[in-house]
Amino acid sequence: MEFRVLGPMEVRDADGAPVDVGGPRQRTVLARLLVAGGRVVSVDALIEDVYGDAPPVSALATVQSYVSHLRRAIEPDRPARGRPRVLVGRPPGYTLVAENVDAARFTDLVERAEFLPPGQALAAVEQALALWRGSPYEEFWDAPWALTEVSRLRELRLVAVERRAQALLDLGRPQAVIADLEGETAADPLRERLWYLLALALYRTGRQADALAVLRRAGNTLAAHLGVRPGPTLRALEDDILRQVESLGPVPPRVVLEPVEASTPQRAMPEPAERAVLGRDRP
The missing domain is CATH 1.10.10.10 (Winged helix-like DNA-binding domain superfamily/Winged helix DNA-binding domain)
Structure with missing residues (x-):
């Protein structure tokens, strides 16, 4: 079963x-x-x-x-x-005594992913996230006896989302992270790790201004809801992005458009023809 x-x-x-x-x-x-x-x-x-x-x-x-x-x-x-x-x-x-429970499988996959190289970690967390079909214990989520377990599973799902994003960044695929994390930060705006990964992904796709805007939005959100400043990790990331430090990882090179030289020689312009003067004959 x-x-x-x-x-x-x-x-x-x-x-x-x-x-x-x-x-x-x-x-x-x-x-x-x-x-x-x-x-x-x-x-x-x-x-x-x-x-x-x-x-x-x-x-x-x-x-x-x-x-x-x-x-x-x-x-x-x-x-x-x-x-x-x-x-x-x-x-x-x-x-x-049940051996085949999706919550237990999910927990094992997410915990193992922490110690795996990026490719294997990505496979593990994607397999784990695929087990989700909605809110855990959906019809019992507010029962007093279910609250602790529901909270644990929701927290672990966010950990899986973060580990998936980190694995994709480590594999050089920042573009694949952005849309997912935009939705996650909207759903959990007080989770600083999600903002960090989203800003880093934007920076690594060459969108420095957007990355800084995300960090400002995170700061405004934390101030409005909790009355606190962003933590040291977010503040350090903002400073590093402004200075474009190498430790942030590769950034796509800017494309500089060079003027295109003509592939064929230009035709010489014809000499202007001698204009006739009306009313007079040529000599």
């Missing part, structure tokens, strides 16, 4: 077909176990997360029935009295 949480929660079987995991409360039980990442979630915590502060008298029996239905859905080949291998009962509750 494949569990997908980087968007609306989905479960897919080995053939890629969707698996019906029940209604909202049963889906909440599954999502809560997925958020736990293999740790045990107590029955009391499941009841509170499903029903809030006012659980019905039948809450325990109902949650147990949800677990039973989920087991049938995600372990269809398990014998009737066979021991569960995926949704396992462990005092004081349950744990989900």
Whole structure:
């Protein structure tokens, strides 16, 4: 089974077909176990997360029935009295032993990319970002038990975006970075690393004035929202761009247009013809 949480929660079987995991409360039980990442979630915590502060008298029996239905859905080949291998009962509750979870795959790819050379790092983060289908745990994003994990995944996605941009810059492809980072800085205008990479990419495409304008916009944004100046990294980049220091990397050479010399000799202009004077004969 494949569990997908980087968007609306989905479960897919080995053939890629969707698996019906029940209604909202049963889906909440599954999502809560997925958020736990293999740790045990107590029955009391499941009841509170499903029903809030006012659980019905039948809450325990109902949650147990949800677990039973989920087991049938995600372990269809398990014998009737066979021991569960995926949704396992462990005092004081349950744990989900799932090997194929997109969030876990995503995390591993992004973390490994930090130590890979640029070409391999680019492949890893692009594979990781391709797993995203929307907001993580989309239908549960504001549930108290999901907030920490949703925030972690969103932060890690920004790290992946930044590592992708850095890898492209290291590979000499700054133009491929610009459009993506313009969208990301608009969505997360307080993240200085995104502004830094965008300004650097613009500079390396020969757009020094645009790079400086981006850094000014970053400074204005930080001042307006947080009342602070840009950090030392952004200030140092602005100074380096103004001085065009070599450490910023290659910049496309300026094209100087030379006057084109004539490829064929010019024809001599004919001598002006002697003008006739009206009313007089030539001598």
